[in-house]
Amino acid sequence: MPLVKKGDTGPEVREIQRMLSESGLRVTVDGKFGDRTEAAIKLFQKRNGLISDGVVGPKTKAALQRETKKRASSDLSSGSPSSAGKGGTFYVVKKNETLSEISRKVGVPTTLLSKINGIQNPNFVREGQKLKIPEGSMPDKTPNAAGSKGAADVQPPTSEINNLRSLEVGRIYTPEQLKGMLEALAPVAGSLSISRGSPVPGSRSDDSKKLKQGLRVALTFDDGPFSVTTPVILDTLKQNGSSATFFIVGSMAVQHPDLVRRIISEGHILGNHSYSHSALRGLSPKDLYNEVRRANAIIQNLTGSSPKFFRPPYGDFGKNVIDVAASHDLTAVAWSNVAFNDYPPPEDPEEFIRGLTASLTDGYTIMLHDGLWSTVNLLPKLMKSLKNAGVKIVPLSEVLDATS
Ligand SMILES: [Zn+2]
Structure with a gap:
């Protein structure tokens, strides 16, 4: 069977993408095997205990077919209890x-x-x-x-947030840099299977301590504020003496103005994550503008200052999105933990934390989701792991300076 790999195009690639998509991974089913498809393959391979090389050979294809079949049979019961x-x-x-x-x-x-x-x-x-x-x-x-x-x-006025995840890559300032970032991150995804067996920070071995000494990383939390989880996250940060950036959704912020003020008063940074958490790229210019402007205005009204950072929902770094952000003096910020997404919740939180910690590099931006109990629960352990590894948690601006 011929291998399907990056650079390939055609119906075979389309079929692979369809199966990836049905396996819950976000790819565009366009028949072009690019960076995103490769990242999705690597993630799929990692999850299925295969060699994470981003190339579709017989084993990966068979695993994809099994997964798709499994999902199809569980669909039979969907739609009714x-x-x-x-x-x-x-x-x-x-x-x-x-x-x-x-x-x-x-x-x-x-x-x-x-x-x-x-x-x-x-x-x-x-x-x-x-x-x-x-x-x-x-x-x-x-x-x-x-x-x-x-x-x-009780449904917040946000559109489908489900399924974001897992493929958006890197920290990106302009669309032009996107490709380079994707390439730069590929080795991170590729090293997953290796890092699993290697000494990791926080483990019993003394040799592994302070493995990441002096690295600067930023913590970011998306999608809040939420009445129940945001205070717990803030408490955890306070206990650890750490600061973070909260990319908040405007429509959520108006429901919890007290939490927005608390975030600021406890020394954290607020970022704009749009007004309604829509996929921005497909919006009309007017709607796109309003998504950014309204969230900015809400933050300005509640805190007296405008945010400096913007993170588009779904990692939607279209040129039109970046341009509108720039027109509001916002820097668009992505994230580095592409291969270690907290949603869907990791099956093994300990392994997630070990893998994430082992993948850190200087200037790394960690993206986590507010509103998820799984994330709230693993946060104290993650903070401990970072501390044990000798990592410094710094404000987002410092990390961006380090890598721009
Ligand atoms: Zn989001």
Whole structure:
């Protein structure tokens, strides 16, 4: 079987991309094997215990086919609740389905669904996710039944945040730099399988201590503020004497002005993460402008100063997006932990922390998501791991100076 690799084009590549996409990885199914497809392949290979070389040979292709098949069979049960034994039922989330739609289908408010499934942000449901439906609730056969309005009320006015993830690469200031950044980051993804077996900071071996001595990294948290998780993150940062940058969503900020002020008063930086967390590149120029402007205005009103940094939702660094950010004196900032995304939540948090720590380089920007309990829970351990490795957590501006 011929290998499929970077630079290839055609139906074979399209088929690979389709399978990657169905496996929950974000790629454009365009039949062109570029940097993003390669990064997705590497991630897929890593997750499946294969050699992470970004080249699709027989083993990778077989694994992709298995994964796609597995997903397809679980889709059979999607769209309707299935038995989960005693204690209720499960609902398998369909593609592009939102929690409020599911709420209407199963007749359970989004607040309750969120609570019993540990979902902090109602936008974070993903295809294939199994949601527990509480015992005694009745699937609602009429989609527009009463109660749907109440469910919609608790949904923040953000569009689908699910599935962002995992492929956006590097720290990027201009679209022109994107390609170079992608290439620069490729070795990081490629080293994953190696780092797993090598000594890592925080392990028992004394030799591995201070492995990253003196490296400067920045911490960033996206998508908040959230009433429950943001205060916990702030407490953790305070306990560690560390500062971070919060890329906040304007529509969330207006709901939690007190938290926005607390972020600033505790010495952190606020960044603009758009008003509604939409995919910006496809918006009309006017809508795009308003997404950036409104979030800036909200931050300005609440804190008395305009943000300096901007991170587009979904790592959407289109030229039009960068230009509008620049017209607001905002520097567009991506992130470095492409291969160590906190969403979907890592299956093994300890391994996630070890891998992330081992991948750090000077000027690294760590991106984590506010609104996820899994992230909140691993944060103290991550901070400890960074400390043990001798890493310095510095403000974002310092990291950008170091690498620009
Ligand atoms: Zn986001």
